[in-house]
Amino acid sequence: MLSLTNSTLVQRARAVRLLVLDVDGVLTDGKLYFLADGSEAKAFSTLDGQGIKMLQNSGVTVAIITGRTSTIVERRAANLGIKHVIQGREDKRVALDELLSTLQLSYDQVAYLGDDLPDLAPIRCVALGVAVANANTFVRQHAKAVTALRGGEGAAREFCEFIMAAQGTLKTAQNAYL
Secondary structure, three states, X not given: OOOOOOHHXXXXXXXXXXXXXXXXXXXXXXXXXXXXXXXXXOOOOHHHHHHHHHHHHOOOEEXXXXXXXXXXXXXXXXXXXXXXXXXXXXXXXXXXXXXXXXXXXXXXXXXXXXXXXXXXXXXXXXXXXXXXXXXXXXXXXXXXXXXXXXXXXXXXXXXXXXXXXXXXXHHHHHHOOO
């Protein structure tokens, strides 16, 4: 579980400049809805969206790397101001390496939130690789921490707030709404 009492996790979170998120199973509950006309639907949590916006406003870049390709993901990313969206990439470690080269960042500056086997390599190589509560058991075993909340139900928000709390920006972001 993500806890501010875990000094190792807090140290790693302080250095984070990039949060990379998977989509299906992380920003959604992992269910795929295929409609009769061939289109698909996904449900995203507004709690996660608010957390992502707050984290970006605090100075941390947010990116998406997903194995599937969907215009719905493009639309959601645009709504949240996420500029780095990599879709249709099963080898997420290679996609992550390309993104880090573009942004001139190192693994020590990255947090990653995933749920299944394609997320395992990035989870293991970055400073703060985390799995959602309902992630695959093997992935949870290899993550540095596991969220208390499930994918699509606030796990991304929990992770964003953990990073912000470690970096000392959470209270300011929350107080802006008072």
